[in-house]
Amino acid sequence: xxxxxxxxxxxxxxxxxxxxxxxxxxxxxxxxxxxxxxxxxxxxxxxxxxxxxxxxxxxxxxxxxxxxxxxxxxxxxxxxxxxxxxxxxxxxxxxxxxxxxxxxxxxxxxxx
Amino acid sequence: xxxxxxxxxxxxxxxxxxxxxxxxxxxxxxxxxxxxxxxxxxxxxxxxxxxxxxxxxxxxxxxxxxxxxxxxxxxxxxxxxxxxxxxxxxxxxxxxxxxxxxxxxxxxxxxxxxxx
Numbered sequence: 434x435x436x437x438x439x440x441x442x443x444x445x446x447x448x449x450x451x452x453x454x455x456x457x458x459x460x461x462x463x464x465x466x467x468x469x470x471x472x473x474x475x476x477x478x479x480x481x482x483x484x485x486x487x488x489x490x491x492x493x494x495x496x497x498x499x500x501x502x503x504x505x506x507x508x509x510x511x512x513x514x515x516x517x518x519x520x521x522x523x524x525x526x527x528x529x530x531x532x533x534x535x536x537x538x539x540x541x542x543x544x545x
Numbered sequence: 546x547x548x549x550x551x552x553x554x555x556x557x558x559x560x561x562x563x564x565x566x567x568x569x570x571x572x573x574x575x576x577x578x579x580x581x582x583x584x585x586x587x588x589x590x591x592x593x594x595x596x597x598x599x600x601x602x603x604x605x606x607x608x609x610x611x612x613x614x615x616x617x618x619x620x621x622x623x624x625x626x627x628x629x630x631x632x633x634x635x636x637x638x639x640x641x642x643x644x645x646x647x648x649x650x651x652x653x654x655x656x657x658x659x660x661x
Contacts (some may be wrong), residue, residue, distance in 0.1 A: 468650075476633060478652035511645065524588065531601040534648070535588035
């Protein structure tokens with residue numbers, strides 16, 4: 434069965450702290466894609482990253498970084514030096530058969 | 546370039562009625578997928594179309610249907626509305642569509658449906 438688990442329902446940190454959002458997935462596919470999306474209060478899902486199953490290199494984009502580990506089926510997302518504008522709900526998703534299977538999302542609150 | 550446009554943004558219906566939601570993808574994108582988002586169930590896949598063909602369908606009853614036109618615009622229809630259909634319906638477009646060569650999905654702001 435395909436499944437994505439985001440165990441952290443809500444995280445609250447003070448601005449400038451680092452924060453890691455966890456994502457664990459299950460799939461029997463040997464080739465697959467993983468995604469992270471951000472959903473601000475406006476509702477629109479904003480693409481952050483896509484990673485295919487053959488590429489286990491970690492990625493850094495500014496204050497954002499992603500750690501993909503196939504051995505533990507995890508694709509974690511870290512925000513360094515968090516800012517109030519990072520407050521949103523973050524979703525991890527697994528692509529399978531022309532659809533995205535979503536985690537439940539983690540609500541991130543950054544306090545000034 | 547213009548993003549994904551969904552209409553209407555908000556609508557209120559009563560039980561038993563039907564509703565049609567529209568999605569205009571980014572120009573050049575041939576794949577359109579639909580998702581339902583509710584507080585209880587989260588984001589759930591409804592269906593995906595590519596070049597007017599439905600390639601996959603989620604686990605929703607037959608009351609939920611969709612189609613795609615030759616210009617890639619898509620509509621979804623929900624008949625005999627139930628209270629539980631109240632949700633944010635999100636449309637996403639992609640140049641290649643979610644699949645083995647999945648590309649980035651661009652989402653619209655959604656259509657928020659309230660069923661009374």
